[in-house]
Amino acid sequence: MTATTSETHAHEAQHAPPPQGWRRLTAPGWLRTLWMAPAFGALGMGIVLFFRWLGGWDPLWDMQPIVTVAGLVAFPLGYLAGIGCFDYWAYYISGGPTRPEDHSGHGARRWQDYLRVNTDHKVIGVQYLTTTIFFMLAGGLLAMLVRAELARPGMQFVDPQTYNGLFSVHASLMIFLFVIPAFAGLANYVLPLMIGAPDMAFPRLNALSFWMLPVGGVMMLVSFVVPGGAFAAGWTNYAPLADVNPFGNVFFQMGVQWAGASSIATALNFLVTIITMRAPGMTFWRMPLLVWANFSTSLLVVVATPFVAGSQFFLLFDRVVGTDFFRPDGGGYALGYQHIFWFYSHPAVYIMMLPGFGIASEVISVMARKPIFGYRLMALSLLAILFLGFSVWAHHMFVSGMADWLRIPMMITTLLIAVPTGIKVFSWLATLWEGRIHLDTPMLWALGFVSMFVIGGLSGIYLGAVPIDIHVSDTYFVVAHIHYVLLGGSLFTIMAGIYYWFPKMTGRMYNERLGKAHFWLTFVSFNATFFPMHWLGTQGMPRRVADYADRFADLNFFISVSSFVLGASFVLFLYNMVWSWRFGERAPANPWRSLTLEWQVSSPPPIFNFDEIPQVVGSPYEYGVPGARHAVLNGAARAAELEEVPPR
Amino acid sequence: MLLIGAVAFAATAAVALFIPWLPEQVSREREGIDLTFWLATWICIAIFAIVAAVIGYSFLKFRVRPDDDSDGPPIHGHTGLEIAWTAVPFALVIAIGVVSAVVLTQNDKARGGNANEVSVTARQFLWTFEHPNGVTSGTLRIPVGRSTVLTLQAKDVIHSFWVPEFGQKRDAVPGIETRLVITPKRTGTYPVICTELCGLGHSLMRSRVIVLSEQEYAAWLREGEQAGGEPADGEAIFAQAGCGGCHTFGPAGSTAQVGPSLDDLPDDPEFVRTSILDPDAQIAAGFQAGVMPSFREQLSDEQLEALVQYLLGGSQ
Numbered sequence: 001m002t003a004t005t006s007e008t009h010a011h012e013a014q015h016a017p018p019p020q021g022w023r024r025l026t027a028p029g030w031l032r033t034l035w036m037a038p039a040f041g042a043l044g045m046g047i048v049l050f051f052r053w054l055g056g057w058d059p060l061w062d063m064q065p066i067v068t069v070a071g072l073v074a075f076p077l078g079y080l081a082g083i084g085c086f087d088y089w090a091y092y093i094s095g096g097p098t099r100p101e102d103h104s105g106h107g108a109r110r111w112q113d114y115l116r117v118n119t120d121h122k123v124i125g126v127q128y129l130t131t132t133i134f135f136m137l138a139g140g141l142l143a144m145l146v147r148a149e150l151a152r153p154g155m156q157f158v159d160p161q162t163y164n165g166l167f168s169v170h171a172s173l174m175i176f177l178f179v180i181p182a183f184a185g186l187a188n189y190v191l192p193l194m195i196g197a198p199d200m201a202f203p204r205l206n207a208l209s210f211w212m213l214p215v216g217g218v219m220m221l222v223s224f225v226v227p228g229g230a231f232a233a234g235w236t237n238y239a240p241l242a243d244v245n246p247f248g249n250v251f252f253q254m255g256v257q258w259a260g261a262s263s264i265a266t267a268l269n270f271l272v273t274i275i276t277m278r279a280p281g282m283t284f285w286r287m288p289l290l291v292w293a294n295f296s297t298s299l300l301v302v303v304a305t306p307f308v309a310g311s312q313f314f315l316l317f318d319r320v321v322g323t324d325f326f327r328p329d330g331g332g333y334a335l336g337y338q339h340i341f342w343f344y345s346h347p348a349v350y351i352m353m354l355p356g357f358g359i360a361s362e363v364i365s366v367m368a369r370k371p372i373f374g375y376r377l378m379a380l381s382l383l384a385i386l387f388l389g390f391s392v393w394a395h396h397m398f399v400s401g402m403a404d405w406l407r408i409p410m411m412i413t414t415l416l417i418a419v420p421t422g423i424k425v426f427s428w429l430a431t432l433w434e435g436r437i438h439l440d441t442p443m444l445w446a447l448g449f450v451s452m453f454v455i456g457g458l459s460g461i462y463l464g465a466v467p468i469d470i471h472v473s474d475t476y477f478v479v480a481h482i483h484y485v486l487l488g489g490s491l492f493t494i495m496a497g498i499y500y501w502f503p504k505m506t507g508r509m510y511n512e513r514l515g516k517a518h519f520w521l522t523f524v525s526f527n528a529t530f531f532p533m534h535w536l537g538t539q540g541m542p543r544r545v546a547d548y549a550d551r552f553a554d555l556n557f558f559i560s561v562s563s564f565v566l567g568a569s570f571v572l573f574l575y576n577m578v579w580s581w582r583f584g585e586r587a588p589a590n591p592w593r594s595l596t597l598e599w600q601v602s603s604p605p606p607i608f609n610f611d612e613i614p615q616v617v618g619s620p621y622e623y624g625v626p627g628a629r630h631a632v633l634n635g636a637a638r639a640a641e642l643e644e645v646p647p648r
Numbered sequence: 649m650l651l652i653g654a655v656a657f658a659a660t661a662a663v664a665l666f667i668p669w670l671p672e673q674v675s676r677e678r679e680g681i682d683l684t685f686w687l688a689t690w691i692c693i694a695i696f697a698i699v700a701a702v703i704g705y706s707f708l709k710f711r712v713r714p715d716d717d718s719d720g721p722p723i724h725g726h727t728g729l730e731i732a733w734t735a736v737p738f739a740l741v742i743a744i745g746v747v748s749a750v751v752l753t754q755n756d757k758a759r760g761g762n763a764n765e766v767s768v769t770a771r772q773f774l775w776t777f778e779h780p781n782g783v784t785s786g787t788l789r790i791p792v793g794r795s796t797v798l799t800l801q802a803k804d805v806i807h808s809f810w811v812p813e814f815g816q817k818r819d820a821v822p823g824i825e826t827r828l829v830i831t832p833k834r835t836g837t838y839p840v841i842c843t844e845l846c847g848l849g850h851s852l853m854r855s856r857v858i859v860l861s862e863q864e865y866a867a868w869l870r871e872g873e874q875a876g877g878e879p880a881d882g883e884a885i886f887a888q889a890g891c892g893g894c895h896t897f898g899p900a901g902s903t904a905q906v907g908p909s910l911d912d913l914p915d916d917p918e919f920v921r922t923s924i925l926d927p928d929a930q931i932a933a934g935f936q937a938g939v940m941p942s943f944r945e946q947l948s949d950e951q952l953e954a955l956v957q958y959l960l961g962g963s964q
Contacts, residue, residue, distance in 0.1 A: 328823025401826030540812030545851030624719035
């Protein structure tokens with residue numbers, strides 16, 4: 001394996017010179033966005049005003065439809081058009097003469113290349129990760145404001161509207177702008193490399209997916225300054241409370257559309273990439289489990305995400321257009337919202353979990369120096385979770401007053417999910433058994449994930465069993481459960497993934513000591529923060545309250561202090577990432593001695609990933625098998641030659 | 649490894665046993681709920697102990713130095729083990745499922761005949777309970793030892809009725825009627841908590857349930873009937889309508905800050921009346937429209953007058 005740098009790559013073509021003078025205003029980029037976004041916004045406003053004038057509606061200036069159309073639809077479209085997401089397609093549709101692709105929008109040669117529309121999946125992966133980490137920090141700060149208010153009973157710092165806004169925006173950012181897209185970002189970077197592909201199947205769509213994402217996050221954050229305050233009905237945004245929420249609620253409804261569209265487009269991209277672009281020899285049964293995990297996740301996303309989009313559109317129509325989907329006064333059905341919402345949002349839990357399973361499998365196998373235990377069952381259990389995941393949504397509604405008969409079947413399917421999940425946990429444990437365990441930072445996060453996820457999974461059994469759920473539903477027990485699953489599960493695996501692939505992405509090693517310190521600080525403060533919440537819930541503290549009974553005061557104070565430590569632990573993470581990216585020790589191509597394909601190219605990889613298409617000849621996890629190879633990189637001839645050599 | 653497992657088991661069992669996880673058990677329904685809770689808890693402790701033992705043992709036993717380049721034995725799987733850890737959890741969760749289904753079916757039904765029936769109306773941010781003979785109050789009163797069937801409805805958004813000591817919970821949903829059975833075992837006063845986020849006053853949407861003996865309950869119902877079921881003095885109306893849930897008002901001892909304080913109202917009965925019937929007509933600085941519900945349907949003319957007098961009396 002030769003280390004290749006981008007400079008020597010055959011695809012390195014002559015790029016067109018950068019535009020000069022006034023042409024800089026019409027060339028794709030931030031300068032064009034500066035005028036195009038307002039222009040689109042004005043156009044949107046004009047359309048609304050024109051039709052209101054035409055219909056003779058009074059008042060002409062109704063801020064609700066104007067802001068919805070001009071601010072939340074047209075303006076972001078103008079921004080996307082301005083930075084150049086649609087240039088190629090617009091040119092193609094208009095029937096202009098074919099322009100040869102000069103790859104000028106592909107790959108990063110300077111840091112500025114990360115700030116523009118780029119079709120390189122590796123650049124997009126890094127763009128995703130930095131953006132999602134930004135939103136994670138924003139969401140984390142909101143959580144700390146929530147905990148500051150909850151440190152003592154009564155109201156101290158914020159009014160109820162702001163408080164409800166804080167936890168609503170916190171959850172929405174963490175779910176839609178951090179966990180889901182952070183996994184998409186990691187997979188964006190490593191998945192094409194892992195299957196031996198030069199890029200994703202649709203690179204331009206991939207770029208569009210990324211640039212749509214921050215629109216959703218900005219909308220959610222901006223809702224704080226909307227008159228009336230941020231959306232304050234929780235991230236679940238139940239009707240009819242959403243209808244009587246301040247106008248900021250529309251910013252959530254539209255923010256979800258942008259983040260959801262981004263998610264769906266990426267999932268389609270992953271599916272096509274995985275199905276059609278695997279290297280020769282990479283059968284489904286030779287795919288690394290991360291690829292399997294993203295395959296399952298993407299299927300979930302494309303089927304389920306349109307439902308959350310629908311649920312929020314219906315809410316939007318109820319508010320702005322005057323429909324009555326969920327308004328009981330007009331014949332609507334309030335629980336209908338919950339059915340549609342959870343038909344997405346339960347699978348969403350697996351969307352936020354399955355990629356983490358994939359990451360954990362990669363890290364544990366490599367760092368225990370053993371093949372993953374029960375590979376096929378691991379892959380099949382992902383599919384089992386995928387199918388079961390669509391038949392359990394009503395377990396969020398056991399106390400809602402929905403049809404009574406639904407509860408027992410939905411309870412059984414819910415509890416059955418413990419079976420494939422258990423298979424995965426036990427298989428990871430068996431992979432550790434008799435391994436040669438290297439407790440590097442990614443491995444610590446992966447093992448921390450397994451143990452914390454077990455707690456979250458077990459408290460899920462309580463919530464799945466209807467009688468217990470009836471008692472603890474909508475209490476702090478649920479808050480504890482969701483954080484064990486999404487923080488102990490998703491965030492821990494995202495951290496495992498970031499540390500694991502950091503050398504590949506940046507070409508530098510992170511600081512191992514700081515990484516470990518970060519892990520232990522997070523691990524301890526995380527448990528101190530969330531474990532006591534189980535007790536608060538069973539004892540009678542409901543969730544989403546700004547004020548609570550005095551008898552819970554001491555424990556809440558302890559939880560708040562722990563949560564500040566948890567927040568502070570991410571300062572270590574940030575410092576480590578920024579410092580190591582700039583000054584870290586140079587990383588070798590394969591610091592973990594992994595067999596999977598992304599480690600067989602240089603760190604960072606060449607712009608088009610592989611100089612020649614790799615030939616896959618075996619399983620990705622054959623650690624300890626003498627002479628085993630996952631792939632050979634110098635062509636089919638070598639593969640044939642290899643097969644002639646009898647295994648030792 | 650057995651040692652680590654035993655330690656993990658003992659530690660988690662101690663956490664489960666020595667910390668009072670569940671509130672006092674006051675209803676028959678809680679018996680089934682607690683049974684399911686402890687069944688799940690013991691299964692979970694066992695599983696957690698196994699997982700902790702393997703991780704802990706691997707941590708200690710299989711850890712190698714960073715410069716160790718060797719690989720582990722290439723074990724790809726073990727069919728027997730894999731079948732076992734598919735089948736055993738399957739059996740365990742089915743067991744939990746069966747117990748839960750039985751308990752759920754029991755808890756849905758009123759125990760014995762002669763169930764007491766109370767109609768519950770939830771609105772932002774107060775509860776109204778209509779007892780069998782039409783007596784209405786902001787506090788729920790029910791007899792001990794007999795099932796009470798609550799019929800819940802909501803006027804505006806979704807609320808949820810929960811008494812931790814009873815374990816039972818059910819949402820009140822606008823547009824539909826829902827139902828909940830509780831069978832208290834002991835007399836006493838317990839909190840009623842709204843657990844579904846219902847707006848700005850959600851954390852203050854509290855009431856009480858008072859469990860009375862049959863004789864006391866009958867007496868209370870009679871008394872309420874004689875008084876016409878509707879209190880006429882301002883202080884009682886203030887308490888029943890739940891004003892103190894959101895407003896500070898010295899004479900009533902309330903300190904809530906969801907809405908503006910009523911301690912310094914202008915001496916203008918018309919303004920106070922309008923503010924109760926049509927709260928959005930005038931909004932105090934720093935507060936939002938659309939938070940307070942109108943009390944037009946809830947208060948009779950006499951009650952409204954009594955309440956206005958009470959509020960103005962207090963602000964002087």
